[in-house]
Amino acid sequence: MLTYDLTQRAQLSIYEYLYQCIKQDILDGVIAAGSRLPSKRMFAKHHQISLKTVENTYEQLLTEGYICAEERRGYFAASLGTDGRRSRYQSHIPFSAYCADNNPPCDADFTSNQTAIDLFPYDTWVKVMRGILSRRDPDMLKTVPFQGVYALRQSIAKYLYGFRGMTVSPDQIVIGAGTEYLYGRLIQLLGRKRIYALENPGYRKIAKIYQVNDVSWKYIDIDESGMQIDKLAGSGADIVHVSPAHHFPTGSIMPIGRRRMLLDWAEDKPERYIIEDDYDSEFRFSHRPIPALQSLNHNHRVIYLNTFSKTLAPSIRISYMVLPNKLMERYIQTMNFYSCTVSAFEQYALAAFMDNGYFERHIHRVKKYYRAKRDSMMKVFAQSRLRTYASVDEKDAGSHFLIHLNTSLSDTELKWLARENGVSLDCLSEYCETGKEQHAHTIIVNYSDLDEESFGRALDVLLLAVTD
């Protein structure tokens, strides 16, 4: 049986990886011309992957002529002849470039924050996209306004009004290909010589963006209410980055008192701004949604950011920011030469998707799924032997929670032990610049892509680490 090591695929999807492997083996003659490929069903079973994935792989190879199909007999490697050109560039692909991980296969991956992909409303998205494409509207081919397609900005404004209590104009909205991209624009807008403040612990990627952009930043400690304002005030920073609705990774919510203090801090000096990253505010399971900080401040000092990559699918790169009017004017003056980075078709499709109520329905469905999943994860934990040595910390929101573990292992040892036993995890201390000890022995569990059985097995693995 043809066997490929799926743990070696690293960043490639299973589909892409298998497609590449089989193609390469046919090109290299490892699979001889005329030889029969395993049946799709057998191949899927053998690799423990979905039949659909194998079907897609075979179909792609068929379309490109690497294999042929014979009715009732199956699939066969095609005879390719000698094509110097093709093999010449093919020989340049070092698969090893993607393969850094020599660990045993991962049974439970706590680090994967892929949205529940099975919930993506494929049928509706396909219907909407077909509708957009079938318009064959030449206008959709023309340069998109630098802020993004007007119809989408309008749908977003409507959405923010209805679901986040924010009254904003489509003219304040800038659409971009991902939140990281918009962070880059904000550095250019606010200035590279300002000092930026980040939460400690907090989302680490922002510091990486600041680093490659030669921007200075300070880490400000958070407590259970979020960023500590006295420490912020003493830091010299003028721009602060927060996620008040659901902090990553602690999950804390900034209460109204702290919010007011933060806004007061910003109002204290003319060019101070708060960047509010509302990355998963949609997924709040009980009570009313937490209003956005932006909605308390009438467009003065809060820059609001959100993304559809989290709510729809990681591979759909559409994010947006809402700028205070003053900054929007500055953006128009200094940066309207930049083209919008999101292709028009997808912007029009998303606008139609939102306007028809599909987005709302999708969020509702995902939320229901997360809530049920979270509940069953809690049940698995409550029934596990680990419960005596650990506690769960979760805030009724989002797609991750924390586990505090009684262990004498260091976090590095804990991670290593888990990985050796098929569990991939990150610790809270990895998101800390200082105070790693204070936040030690705390595991972050992203559960959106996790099933109950492997979670149960993973909890048993963690038993290896505990101390009475």
Next chain:
Amino acid sequence: MLTYDLTQRAQLSIYEYLYQCIKQDILDGVIAAGSRLPSKRMFAKHHQISLKTVENTYEQLLTEGYICAEERRGYFAASLGTDGRRSRYQSHIPFSAYCADNNPPCDADFTSNQTAIDLFPYDTWVKVMRGILSRRDPDMLKTVPFQGVYALRQSIAKYLYGFRGMTVSPDQIVIGAGTEYLYGRLIQLLGRKRIYALENPGYRKIAKIYQVNDVSWKYIDIDESGMQIDKLAGSGADIVHVSPAHHFPTGSIMPIGRRRMLLDWAEDKPERYIIEDDYDSEFRFSHRPIPALQSLNHNHRVIYLNTFSKTLAPSIRISYMVLPNKLMERYIQTMNFYSCTVSAFEQYALAAFMDNGYFERHIHRVKKYYRAKRDSMMKVFAQSRLRTYASVDEKDAGSHFLIHLNTSLSDTELKWLARENGVSLDCLSEYCETGKEQHAHTIIVNYSDLDEESFGRALDVLLLAVTD
């Protein structure tokens, strides 16, 4: 008859603008509920726009419930009731934000570099995109590798090998949402403290990108062979930006001697690099294509950039760069945390589009169209009265050419005179940092979006400016 001033639409497409106007008028009660809208045919004729555009506008309004259709009677404004929510955010849209231009309607626009939109292979693109969507492949929803989808990088490598004589691996390719975006990444990769060299005259947007990124640059004069190497050597710059296959806007081609000198300059110091922007190399009308500078240098000192926005449609935001191996390693080390900025569906669609030969066919068709268009433009010029007072400068390539005019007007006066008479144009001197006088009285004609009649009328307008 319902009349909207299409000159006020600025950055909006006609479709979007009309959609917004009619919607707003219905919301504001300017078009009363129940009142009949003009027939699509009449409305199109009245505004001198395509019937298709009006059909799309009406259909969108119909879908969203702003208008209703009655068989054989036509379209009527719907009765919306009072919806405070809707009107509240609606009232924030200042259309005036888009309307800076109070000039008379433009009869000929020499500045529009929109690709010939009528040539976009809508049917094929729709077919390919439908094929991609109908796979319903969950893998396509997952996070895309930071360099871009492998299948697309492979298609690009194949294309570059076949059409630009470049032997590159898919692993050297980084896909991004537009060339501007990739310029930003290059600044982060090469360093903000380096000095960058730009062509004078040359494409101005790059300087704007450097400016908002706090990067220093020097302008280096070009002659008919391109950048003057002695001036470059004396400038202190280590990174140089060129378009050797077809300089914008002069159209000059860098001959092999100058190319060698430029490569020698780069090899002279360890961290010198050449950024080769190959933006319209596909559109060379006669003789063999000019090989890419990159192909002379075996992946050492040349960073190659190209875009599909120019060849397919401005609203499709897919560009790529090919990095020398050394820089690719550095990119992986310092910037692999950045997510790819192009949505997966469009990357897979483009890969399939290329692999099936559709891209090649499309390029061939557009090239044929441009060549024929260029030829007929030359005929219009040869038959015009202006020919006695002007000469054309074109290099058998691309979608623009130059007209040198005998005039005693300054370029500012020339532009103003033209604009007052319905011709929108840019002069070569606007692309100069120094030496504006030397390049004065030279008009850039982007002809891809221009028709022969309006070009003829525009040449008559230019007669107003000439001196014997």
